Each structure stands twice: as structure tokens, then as C-alpha cells.
């Protein structure tokens with residue numbers, strides 16, 4: 001069977017996509033005249049106000065260069081070195097940040113087993129016994145990713161339960177929201193219902209995967225927690241000199257709900273991809289995608305041929321699972337082409 005041309009979109013990750021045209025326009029518009037550096041500019045003030053309006057709360061906001069840096073800044077404001085973060089063993093802060101949060105906070109990160117990518121109170125509970133004993137790191141932060149690394153979503157009720165548990169034990173709930181837009185779009189509610197009302201303390205509000213060229217915002221839902229944030233951001237190397245260009249991107253994404261439209265589109269493309277590939281003999285989609293990641297089990301001896309045709313990352317070699325991601329740039333045509341290519345390659349005998 002002849003292979004279709006490689007799709008124009010990459011299914012490797014949502015950060016393989018470029019930026020939204022509206023974001024590029026906003027960058028050009030922000031490139032007019034001088035503006036004071038380090039966030040003392042009109043774009044930063046406007047984007048901060050827009051985020052306050054979105055959250056319906058007097059949140060404090062610090063813009064950072066990237067997702068790892070935003071997690072470092074958010075966590076460092078909550079911790080002293082003898083305290084610790086409890087999170088799942090699949091968390092980005094554990095697996096994919098080269099130890100940056102542990103290095104910059106000086107705190108240990110305690111990874112616990114996940115259930116569907118999520119942190120459970122059962123997994124956290126034993127560590128409460130460590131509180132008050134000087135030999136143990138003192139648990140201070142529960143950290144979760146929304147969307148999780150396994151492509152799943154916490155419901156508002158699940159986040160509320162984690163936040164209550166954290167607060168009962170004088171801890172905080174931190175959310176790595178690199179894909180918060182996909183989560184809100186998938187939840188069918190708003191960010192107030194999904195993040196504010198459950199009692200999240202600090203959130204990384206992801207921009208990059210949603211259509212920015214770079215930049216993320218750390219949002220402090222309890223403004224008093226941001227008291228040292230600007231110092232920590234600077235020391236962590238996360239204060240962009242020309243912050244206006246990060247803020248302008250945030251405003252472009254927030255305007256007319258572009259952030260949600262982009263995310264909804266990515267989520268819809270993942271749903272379509274899951275539907276199409278599940279019909280291919282040899283492919284199994286164990287769980288319907290909750291947002292913009294499709295996890296699929298494939299015949300492992302065909303992995304290299306598939307990757308050579310249109311590159312993507314393997315997820316779990318033991319389980320023969322791969323991850324296919326969609327973004328705001330993925331078109332229906334890309335999805336159909338990709339599924340067609342997978343079908344054609346798997347139909348070959350592989351000899």
C-alpha cells in the first residue's frame with residue numbers, strides 16, 4: 001500500500017507547533033517604541049488585569065520564560081529547603097525538569113505512585129506522619145499537573161479534595177498548568193470552577209503549548225504567597241528583561257477566548273484521531289483522550305517505520321504505548337493523513 005505524504009502537523013508534541021497568528025500580530029504591535037523593562041510596562045499591567053478578570057480574583061501574576069522555570073518559581077515561593085513537595089512519579093517536575101525544582105528550592109521532591117496519572121490522598125496520607133519530626137523532610141506542597149502527563153484530567157471535586165487535605169495539614173496545592181487551557185476546555189466549566197473554587201494556591205498558567213512562542217505565567221491565587229515571588233523569579237533567571245513581549249502574548253491568547261478556542265480545537269483533533277486510529281487493526285486506544293494526547297498501543301516492531309514516516313515519541317516501551325499529541329495547528333486533514341499513514345504502515349508485513 002502506498003504511504004500517504006507525511007502530514008504537515010507533527011504529532012510528537014503540542015510544543016512542536018508554531019505560534020498563533022494573533023500572537024505574532026501582538027508581538028509586532030508590542031514592538032512600538034520604548035517600554036520600561038522587567039515588567040514595568042503597560043502590556044504587563046494589562047495582561048495582569050486580564051488574568052485577574054479571568055480568575056475573578058485579585059490574583060498576583062509573575063511572567064516567566066518557560067514552563068520549567070515557572071514551576072521552579074511557583075514552588076520556590078512556597079518552600080524552605082527542609083520542606084518537601086509530594087507529587088506523582090510521572091510528574092514533569094520529577095521526570096522532565098532535570099531536577100531543577102529540587103535544585104533551586106533546595107527541597108526534596110517525594111514521588112508517589114499515580115493512579116491514571118493523578119495524585120491521590122491515599123498516596124499522600126502516610127507522609128502526614130512525617131510532620132513535626134525533624135528527621136523527615138516536612139511535606140509543604142502537593143503538586144499536580146492539569147492536564148496530567150498521562151493525558152487525564154482532575155475534576156474540580158478531585159482538586160478540591162486535594163486542596164482541603166493540603167490546607168488541613170498546613171500545606172499548599174500547586175498546579176502545573178502547562179496545559180491548563182486544554183483542561184478548562186475539556187472540563188466544560190471555567191477556570192473559576194476548575195481552579196479558583198477548589199482552592200488551588202499557585203498555578204502555572206501555560207502559554208507556550210497554547211499558541212505562544214514562549215512564556216508562562218505563575219498565578220498566585222492567594223496574593224500573600226507572592227510576597228517574595230519577584231525576587232525568586234529574578235534569582236532563578238526567569239525575569240524576562242522585555243517582559244512586555246511575554247505579556248503581549250498572554251493578552252493575545254486571552255482576547256476573545258483564543259486560549260480556549262485553540263485548546264478546544266486541539267482537544268477535538270485528539271478525539272478524532274483516537275476514533276480513527278482505534279479502527280486500525282493492531283492499534284488499541286486503551287483510554288479515550290480527555291484532552292489533546294492520544295495514548296495508543298501499537299505493534300512494537302513497527303514503531304521505527306512509523307516514526308521514520310512521521311516522528312512521534314514512544315511513551316511506555318513495556319506496554320507498547322506511544323503518545324500522539326495534537327495542537328491548535330493540527331487540521332482535520334492532518335489527522336486523517338496521519339491515521340491513513342498508520343494504517344498503511346501497519347498493513348505492511350514489516351519483513
Ligand SMILES: Cc1ncc(COP(=O)(O)O)c(C=O)c1O
Nearest residue numbers: 066067068069092145149176178
Ligand atoms: C506537564 C508539563 N509541565 C511543564 C512543562 C514545561 O516545560 P518547558 O520548560 O519545556 O516549557 C511541560 C512541557 O512539556 C509539561 O508537559
